[in-house]
Amino acid sequence: MKSPGLCLALLATTLTLAAQAATPELKLWYEKPALSWEKEALPIGNGRLGGMIFGGLRREQIQFNESSLWIGDETDTGAYQPFGDLFIQLEDDELGKLKPDSTTGYRRELDLSRAVHSVSYTRNGVKFQREYFASHPANVMVFRLTADRPGTYSGSVRLTDMHQGRITADGNLLTVTGSLAGYKYEAKSTNYAFALGYEGQVLVLHQGGSLKAAEGRIDFTKVDGLTILVCAGTDYVADRTRGWRGEAPHARIVAQLRAAARTPYPALLAAHVADYQRLFNRVSLTLGPGPDAAALALPTDQRLLQYATNRQDLALEALVFQYGRYLLISSSRGAVPANLQGLWNNSLRPPWRSDYHTDVNVQMNYWMADPANLSECFLPLATWLNSIRQVRQAATRAAFHTRGWTMRAENGLFGGSTWQWVESGSAWCMQNVWDHYAFTGDRAYLRTLAYPMMKEVCEFWLDRLKPLPDGTLVAPNGYSPEHGPREDGVSHDQQLVWDLFNNTVAAADALGVDREFRALLATQRDRLLAPKIGKWGQLQEWMVDRDDPKDTHRHLSHLVALHPGRQITPLTTPALAEAARVSLNARGDVSTGWSTAWKINLWARLLDGDRAYKLIGNLLRLVGDTRMNYSAGGGLYANLFDTHPPFQIDGNFGYTAGVCEMLVQSHAGEIHLLPALPRAWSSGRVQGLRARGGFELDLEWQDGKVTRYHLTSPKPQAVKIRVNGEVKTIKSTRTR
Numbered sequence: 001m002k003s004p005g006l007c008l009a010l011l012a013t014t015l016t017l018a019a020q021a022a023t024p025e026l027k028l029w030y031e032k033p034a035l036s037w038e039k040e041a042l043p044i045g046n047g048r049l050g051g052m053i054f055g056g057l058r059r060e061q062i063q064f065n066e067s068s069l070w071i072g073d074e075t076d077t078g079a080y081q082p083f084g085d086l087f088i089q090l091e092d093d094e095l096g097k098l099k100p101d102s103t104t105g106y107r108r109e110l111d112l113s114r115a116v117h118s119v120s121y122t123r124n125g126v127k128f129q130r131e132y133f134a135s136h137p138a139n140v141m142v143f144r145l146t147a148d149r150p151g152t153y154s155g156s157v158r159l160t161d162m163h164q165g166r167i168t169a170d171g172n173l174l175t176v177t178g179s180l181a182g183y184k185y186e187a188k189s190t191n192y193a194f195a196l197g198y199e200g201q202v203l204v205l206h207q208g209g210s211l212k213a214a215e216g217r218i219d220f221t222k223v224d225g226l227t228i229l230v231c232a233g234t235d236y237v238a239d240r241t242r243g244w245r246g247e248a249p250h251a252r253i254v255a256q257l258r259a260a261a262r263t264p265y266p267a268l269l270a271a272h273v274a275d276y277q278r279l280f281n282r283v284s285l286t287l288g289p290g291p292d293a294a295a296l297a298l299p300t301d302q303r304l305l306q307y308a309t310n311r312q313d314l315a316l317e318a319l320v321f322q323y324g325r326y327l328l329i330s331s332s333r334g335a336v337p338a339n340l341q342g343l344w345n346n347s348l349r350p351p352w353r354s355d356y357h358t359d360v361n362v363q364m365n366y367w368m369a370d371p372a373n374l375s376e377c378f379l380p381l382a383t384w385l386n387s388i389r390q391v392r393q394a395a396t397r398a399a400f401h402t403r404g405w406t407m408r409a410e411n412g413l414f415g416g417s418t419w420q421w422v423e424s425g426s427a428w429c430m431q432n433v434w435d436h437y438a439f440t441g442d443r444a445y446l447r448t449l450a451y452p453m454m455k456e457v458c459e460f461w462l463d464r465l466k467p468l469p470d471g472t473l474v475a476p477n478g479y480s481p482e483h484g485p486r487e488d489g490v491s492h493d494q495q496l497v498w499d500l501f502n503n504t505v506a507a508a509d510a511l512g513v514d515r516e517f518r519a520l521l522a523t524q525r526d527r528l529l530a531p532k533i534g535k536w537g538q539l540q541e542w543m544v545d546r547d548d549p550k551d552t553h554r555h556l557s558h559l560v561a562l563h564p565g566r567q568i569t570p571l572t573t574p575a576l577a578e579a580a581r582v583s584l585n586a587r588g589d590v591s592t593g594w595s596t597a598w599k600i601n602l603w604a605r606l607l608d609g610d611r612a613y614k615l616i617g618n619l620l621r622l623v624g625d626t627r628m629n630y631s632a633g634g635g636l637y638a639n640l641f642d643t644h645p646p647f648q649i650d651g652n653f654g655y656t657a658g659v660c661e662m663l664v665q666s667h668a669g670e671i672h673l674l675p676a677l678p679r680a681w682s683s684g685r686v687q688g689l690r691a692r693g694g695f696e697l698d699l700e701w702q703d704g705k706v707t708r709y710h711l712t713s714p715k716p717q718a719v720k721i722r723v724n725g726e727v728k729t730i731k732s733t734r735t736r
């Protein structure tokens with residue numbers, strides 16, 4: 001009789017092969033190892049632990065991260081830190097020495113359908129195979145090297161640490177322990193008030209051959225295969241009352257590595273794939289007739305180059321959409337939200353501290369979480385915001401003498417905040433916080449987490465707004481990120497305060513609480529200085545009509561009311577929407593990564609699919625493609641990371657959000673199907689997008705017209721839906 005382990009192994013292999021065969025359109029692949037971390041290495045992550053994999057032949061490098069490894073404190077943003085690198089040095093075999101170029105068929109790929117990275121090649125008739133994944137259920141990263149001839153691998157596994165921790169090798173275990181004490185983002189900063197402790201462990205399991213610990217490394221000789229398990233952590237806890245420091249990670253790491261080591265590899269892989277697919281498989285997207293075999297046969301970087309010439313590879317547009325979902329699942333499933341680089345950072349002084357920028361960037365990271373059906377990946381943002389409330393309250397009281405709280409533009413894990421005050425930053429975060437409820441209808445979340453925060457941020461604005469002589473309320477001394485003077489009534493502030501008050505009124509109604517407070521908010525909302533149309537027909541960025549039609553600044557701060565807000569829509573406020581169109585036109589189509597992504601969303605809200613599609617062409621552009629003569633930045637690297645430059649993940653997430661906005665909108669009291677469908681996407685199919693009100697949607701279209709749709713919700717309910725230009729009320733069916 002076959003053992004259960006073997007059955008499981010066979011099952012896993014069969015499933016794996018089936019998945020591999022079924023989803024070539026969900027793969028990024030390359031014919032060469034990566035040289036550049038930023039542009040070529042490929043990311044894996046379990047929402048907390050992440051790796052960037054190079055796929056080197058003789059030396060594999062996996063640069064790795066843990067999401068809570070932060071320096072900083074309650075006054076200074078600090079910076080997100082890299083953890084270290086794992087190196088697997090492979091010795092040449094006899095034949096390889098004689099014929100150094102004897103490697104053929106090298107392929108490195110990232111399979112988004114399973115969240116598995118792999119490397120394969122043939123050398124001297126031997127087939128080598130490596131697999132890498134970051135398991136959320138097991139909380140470890142797993143790297144496996146196999147070959148179809150026994151005893152082929154000899155070499156060593158080595159660990160490096162970015163903060164001079166102590167590295168030891170004992171038996172088959174490498175350990176690093178250390179502290180972040182003394183590390184600063186800027187040499188001029190004073191030492192931070194406290195420092196996290198950290199630990200990482202690497203367990204090397206071998207099949208055949210032998211293993212031996214040496215000085216700071218583990219040597220292996222003539223092994224058939226290796227399974228390497230990596231776990232890392234800090235003593236961070238999202239709890240200010242405990243000084244942000246909880247248990248040392250040691251016991252947890254030991255237990256998790258032990259449990260993973262006891263689990264056969266196929267079972268570890270199967271559990272990882274099942275867990276990942278539970279989230280990833282909720283949404284599928286086919287644009288046009290589906291993947292074209294010739295495009296799939298090209299390595300991803302070449303495919304991107306070819307896309308620029310004729311833009312016929314719609315499957316690439318769908319792939320980059322799904323990549324955004326992959327990246328969010330991989331970087332946002334712990335207590336810590338996705339930062340400016342998601343989870344991946346190899347620098348002690350990363351650009352902009354790899355922080356939480358609250359004047360667009362962190363908000364953009366999460367626009368797609370709910371529409372793209374990854375609601376649970378949103379929660380780390382709410383958890384983090386909740387954890388820093390008291391820190392922000394104290395800082396806000398000191399600076400503004402108000403209740404409530406807000407932030408400066410750069411924010412760290414412990415609530416420290418630097419650079420300019422962006423007074424409406426917290427209101428903007430509250431929009432994400434509200435939207436999560438709007439999409440999910442999760443009342444417990446609204447009552448315990450969202451509403452208390454929204455209320456506090458409202459209190460900040462109730463105390464801070466000031467009346468003009470005619471009683472109109474303005475936000476004083478505001479800033480339109482990131483240019484222009486500081487002055488009263490900046491449109492960005494006005495629109496975000498409107499949005500905050502409006503959403504908080506809805507939240508109080510949903511919960512049936514705070515009637516007086518709700519009434520006050522509604523009154524003050526209606527007294528706010530409203531969006532204004534200026535002398536060249538533009539939506540004014542400032543209260544004073546001074547917008548420059550030649551201003552092509554990357555920020556689109558005065559358009560937040562159009563997207564992601566809902567104060568301006570073509571259906572409810574057509575004149576203001578037209579003014580927003582004039583402003584957006586003036587800003588132009590050439591910009592940095594995240595700005596291009598935002599423009600896709602904005603054009604989608606203006607119901608202009610072809611213009612949004614033009615911006616998609618600007619975003620899906622291989623950086624360095626000299627044919628494009630494009631100097632403003634933006635674009636994708638070979639690994640499909642979006643760049644500002646440098647790499648910033650907001651552009652990836654913002655693109656995915658933009659595709660959602662082009663296919664379904666639900667912010668204006670109705671669900672609008674295909675609101676901004678470009679001509680290029682005349683036919684297609686999407687399953688599993690979400691709409692506000694707790695709905696989930698399947699949708700098919702032909703010749704630009706919806707041919708079939710299906711709307712489900714946890715409880716069947718009536719909803720207004722706009723389909724092919726017609727508005728009707730239908731009843732959803734119960735979610736299966």
Ligand code: FUC
Nearest residue numbers: 340352357361482644648
């Ligand atoms: C904002 C932007 C910059 C950059 C930074 C991280 O300050 O204006 O362009 O994206 O965030």
